[in-house]
Amino acid sequence: MAERAIAHALALSASRCAYHVVVEVERSFQDVLEANEAYVSGFRLKGLQATAARGLAILTCMDSRIEPLGMLGLDPGDAKILRNAGARVTDDVLRTLVLASYLLGVDRAMVIGHTSCRMFANTEDQVHEAIAEAGGPDTRSLSFLMGTEQNEAIISDVQRIHSWPYLAHLKVGGFLYDTDSGRITQLC
Numbered sequence: 001m002a003e004r005a006i007a008h009a010l011a012l013s014a015s016r017c018a019y020h021v022v023v024e025v026e027r028s029f030q031d032v033l034e035a036n037e038a039y040v041s042g043f044r045l046k047g048l049q050a051t052a053a054r055g056l057a058i059l060t061c062m063d064s065r066i067e068p069l070g071m072l073g074l075d076p077g078d079a080k081i082l083r084n085a086g087a088r089v090t091d092d093v094l095r096t097l098v099l100a101s102y103l104l105g106v107d108r109a110m111v112i113g114h115t116s117c118r119m120f121a122n123t124e125d126q127v128h129e130a131i132a133e134a135g136g137p138d139t140r141s142l143s144f145l146m147g148t149e150q151n152e153a154i155i156s157d158v159q160r161i162h163s164w165p166y167l168a169h170l171k172v173g174g175f176l177y178d179t180d181s182g183r184i185t186q187l188c
């Protein structure tokens with residue numbers, strides 16, 4: 001079944017892409033797709049509701065050291081997870097929280113930054129330079145929302161949610177996760 005679906009997907013892709021690109025893309029994801037086969041054989045989340053069972057939304061960084069469910073004793077289905085670089089409250093986060101709060105059972109939100117976050121260790125200029133040095137394009141037209149005072153940034157991001165009329169009813173807290181100990185400290 002899965003093989004047929006993959007063959008179909010590849011056939012569709014091949015009509016749009018050069019063959020070598022398709023093969024390369026397929027190989028790029030082989031490890032995780034094989035792991036998914038094992039996941040499917042033991043799948044246990046069928047029937048789970050789309051609403052957040054614990055009424056919780058979590059905004060945290062994309063940092064791969066963070067385990068959003070495990071660090072809070074949550075299970076799949078309990079919370080909506082939003083992630084970006086630095087756990088910053090962007091327009092897209094606000095948009096998503098509106099949907100989560102009115103349609104998906106969310107009545108509280110945690111903004112969780114973390115220690116040793118690169119988004120608070122470099123300046124915008126340093127990141128643009130680092131990308132260029134890594135062979136990337138000139139990214140100076142992008143804002144990466146770098147900061148220097150992380151705790152203040154978390155607190156002001158929480159305030160941004162509080163002060164947005166669409167989300168005035170939401171309970172929101174700001175937190176810092178320690179990547180060395182796993183401990184979460186509440187800031188506001």
Ligand SMILES: [Zn+2]
Nearest residue numbers: 061063086117
């Ligand atoms: Zn980070």
